[in-house]
Amino acid sequence: FKVHITQGDQLGKAVIVSWVTVEEPGSNTVLYWSAYSKKQKSEGKVTTYKFYNYTSGYIHHTTIRNLKFNTKYYYVVGIGHTERQFWFITPPEVGPDVPYTFGLIGDLGQSFDSNKTLTHYELNPQKGQAVLFVGDLSYADNYPNHDNVRWDTWGRFTERSVAYQPWIWTAGNHEIDFAPEIGETKPFKPYTHRYHVPYKASGSTAPFWYSIKRASAYIIVLSSYSAYGKYTPQYQWLEQELPKVNRSETPWLIVLMHSPWYNSYNYHYMEGETMRVMYEPWFVKYKVDVVFAGHVHAYERSERISNVAYNIVNGICIPVKDQSAPVYITIGDGGNLEGLATNMTEPQPAYSAYREASFGHATFDIKNRTHAYYGWHRNQDGYAVTADSMWFFNRYHHPVDDSTSAQ
Numbered sequence: 413f414k415v416h417i418t419q420g421d422q423l424g425k426a427v428i429v430s431w432v433t434v435e436e437p438g439s440n441t442v443l444y445w446s447a448y449s450k451k452q453k454s455e456g457k458v459t460t461y462k463f464y465n466y467t468s469g470y471i472h473h474t475t476i477r478n479l480k481f482n483t484k485y486y487y488v489v490g491i492g493h494t495e496r497q498f499w500f501i502t503p504p505e506v507g508p509d510v511p512y513t514f515g516l517i518g519d520l521g522q523s524f525d526s527n528k529t530l531t532h533y534e535l536n537p538q539k540g541q542a543v544l545f546v547g548d549l550s551y552a553d554n555y556p557n558h559d560n561v562r563w564d565t566w567g568r569f570t571e572r573s574v575a576y577q578p579w580i581w582t583a584g585n586h587e588i589d590f591a592p593e594i595g596e597t598k599p600f601k602p603y604t605h606r607y608h609v610p611y612k613a614s615g616s617t618a619p620f621w622y623s624i625k626r627a628s629a630y631i632i633v634l635s636s637y638s639a640y641g642k643y644t645p646q647y648q649w650l651e652q653e654l655p656k657v658n659r660s661e662t663p664w665l666i667v668l669m670h671s672p673w674y675n676s677y678n679y680h681y682m683e684g685e686t687m688r689v690m691y692e693p694w695f696v697k698y699k700v701d702v703v704f705a706g707h708v709h710a711y712e713r714s715e716r717i718s719n720v721a722y723n724i725v726n727g728i729c730i731p732v733k734d735q736s737a738p739v740y741i742t743i744g745d746g747g748n749l750e751g752l753a754t755n756m757t758e759p760q761p762a763y764s765a766y767r768e769a770s771f772g773h774a775t776f777d778i779k780n781r782t783h784a785y786y787g788w789h790r791n792q793d794g795y796a797v798t799a800d801s802m803w804f805f806n807r808y809h810h811p812v813d814d815s816t817s818a819q
């Protein structure tokens with residue numbers, strides 16, 4: 413009986429409530445209310461899946477719509493059986509100067525360190541209002557036959573946060589669960605059954621790439637593990653998506669993906685390179701503010717750099733300072749059982765502003781259309797300590813050099 417929520421539409425007026433029941437399907441109804449509205453009901457659907465010798469519980473997904481912005485709602489699931497009550501707060505109405513604080517967590521897993529990361533996020537005085545999760549959730553695939561009980565236990569572990577605030581999902585390699593040796597040939601089967609996202613609302617045709625608006629941010633989620641070459645669905649969607657971003661409405665353009673493009677660790681080295689070649693010119697053209705990725709179990713923040721001049725024959729292939737380029741942040745340090753990525757390429761590249769192999773999480777605290785305060789929090793520090801921080805200047809409304817090094 414594990415509950416989680418995520419944004420259910422493009423604007424933040426809907427919430428997808430998901431939960432699992434074990435013995436019998438029970439009701440798909442979510443009962444919800446605020447201090448200003450009477451009790452209402454919303455109906456959803458139930459699904460199950462099998463994975464090798466595992467059969468899932470009854471997985472319910474119910475979308476609550478037409479919510480009021482900036483309002484605390486209580487909700488109840490398990491109607492008529494074991495009722496459980498939770499609450500969430502809807503985001504403020506989308507607008508250019510709306511402050512909002514996002515948490516950033518990646519590669520979480522379910523270890524002692526994972527628990528520490530989540531506790532630090534919960535007790536961070538910066539108070540994240542929604543989590544941008546950059547992929548690799550349960551690490552069930554590291555257990556024999558991808559033991560899907562681990563998906564259940566991960567749901568139970570994270571419920572204490574994700575039942576009360578939305579986590580925005582990105583698919584990582586540990587979501588693929590492709591295991592032909594045990595007859596499991598449909599990629600992303602457990603992930604897509606358990607974690608629904610509002611992809612249709614942004615015109616996407618698959619749950620692995622989509623966008624949402626939340627407060628003053630426009631968030632684009634991409635899939636490192638779906639086709640992204642020219643003519644593919646993801647490519648076509650992103651090509652049409654980027655021109656739609658109205659920076660007068662949502663100044664902050666944030667991209668989430670799993671595999672980082674700029675990574676100077678000796679882990680997963682250059683795995684993001686092919687996608688970078690395809691999409692980096694667009695990120696510069698449309699002045700993406702920041703790209704968050706995971707995958708590498710460590711922390712790294714880049715300067716604003718691009719590497720888009722190379723054209724096969726000119727030999728110009730080196731990252732250069734570029735004030736139209738995003739900052740690239742690797743935040744794959746959630747604390748899963750695979751441990752830290754401690755081995756780095758030497759020397760540290762000039763474009764790498766800060767790198768450290770410690771577990772932790774980050775917060776991105778938008779103040780208004782021009783300024784956002786970003787902080788990385790290590791698990792070995794106190795809850796309020798930022799080990800690395802940066803004032804972001806918005807690339808559209810305040811495109812002043814915001815680099816933190818003198819180089």
Ligand SMILES: [Fe+2]
Pocket residue numbers: 519548584585586670706707708
């Ligand atoms: Fe990964």
